[in-house]
Amino acid sequence: MSCQSPIVVALDYPTMTQSIEMAKQLDPKQCRVKVGKELFTTSGPVILDELHKLGFEVFLDLKFHDIPNTVANAVDVAARAGVWMVNVHASGGRRMMEASANALQQRMDNKTLLIAVTVLTSMDQSDLREVGIDVTPEQHVKRLAALAKSSGMDGVVCSAQESSMLSTELGKDFVLVTPGIRPKGAAQGDQKRIMTPAEAMSAGSHYLVMGRPITQSPDPIATLTEVNRTLGVHV
Numbered sequence: 001m002s003c004q005s006p007i008v009v010a011l012d013y014p015t016m017t018q019s020i021e022m023a024k025q026l027d028p029k030q031c032r033v034k035v036g037k038e039l040f041t042t043s044g045p046v047i048l049d050e051l052h053k054l055g056f057e058v059f060l061d062l063k064f065h066d067i068p069n070t071v072a073n074a075v076d077v078a079a080r081a082g083v084w085m086v087n088v089h090a091s092g093g094r095r096m097m098e099a100s101a102n103a104l105q106q107r108m109d110n111k112t113l114l115i116a117v118t119v120l121t122s123m124d125q126s127d128l129r130e131v132g133i134d135v136t137p138e139q140h141v142k143r144l145a146a147l148a149k150s151s152g153m154d155g156v157v158c159s160a161q162e163s164s165m166l167s168t169e170l171g172k173d174f175v176l177v178t179p180g181i182r183p184k185g186a187a188q189g190d191q192k193r194i195m196t197p198a199e200a201m202s203a204g205s206h207y208l209v210m211g212r213p214i215t216q217s218p219d220p221i222a223t224l225t226e227v228n229r230t231l232g233v234h235v
C-alpha cells in the first residue's frame, strides 16, 4: 500500500546507522523520507537502496545548481536510482531546468518527480536584500515558481506561506513541497517562513517536509502519529 500521508521526514543525520535506525521505526504508509546533503555526503547512494528496501518513497534533496549539462546528468542518475522526487535550484535558470526536465522525459516510463527550490524557508526579506534581491520573498517565489513551471518542472519547494498564492497562480496540480513546518510550540530553529501542518495543508501544500520536530522529538513516532492525526491521516 502506498503512503497515505503528506509528511516527508527529513533524515538529517550524520551517520547512515542513525538514519536507518530511525527509518526502521517509521512506517512507509505513515510518511515518505528525505535524504539531504548531510546524510548523502556521509553515506553515498547506498542509503537510497537501503531506504527503498525498507519500502520508502525517497525524496533526494540535493538541490542541484550548476551548468545545464551537469545538472541534467545528475538528475538522470538520481532517476536511475529510483528516487520518488529530486530537486534543482530554480535560480539556476530556464536552460538548466529545461535540460533537467528533458533528461527525465527521455527516460522510458519516468516516475521521478522533478521540482525546483524557489526561496529557502530559512530566508526572509533582509536575507534576500543582502544577496541583491530587492523584492519580498513572496514576490521572488512567485517569479521563480512561474519560471519553474514554464521550464517543465513538476512543482516547487517553497514555504507554506506562499502555497495559497502559488496554487491560485499556477494551478492545483503544480506540486508544492513545503519545509519550514512547525507544529504549535515546536522550536523554530533557523527557519524563518513557517506554518503548522494543518495550516500548510489548508493553504494548498501537497507535501510537508519535517525534520527536527520529528527526529529530535523524545518520541518521534508519537509526534509523527499526532501530526498525521491532526491532518486526518489514520494509519
Ligand SMILES: O=c1ccn([C@@H]2O[C@H](COP(=O)(O)O)[C@@H](O)[C@H]2O)c(=O)[nH]1
Binding pocket: 010, 012, 036, 117, 119, 120, 121, 122, 157, 158, 179, 180, 181, 189, 191, 209, 210, 211, 212, 213
Ligand atoms: O527551503 C528549504 C528547502 C529545504 N529544506 C530542508 O528541509 C528540511 C527541514 O528540516 P527542519 O529540521 O524541519 O527544519 C531540512 O532537511 C532542510 O535542508 C528547508 O528547510 N527549506
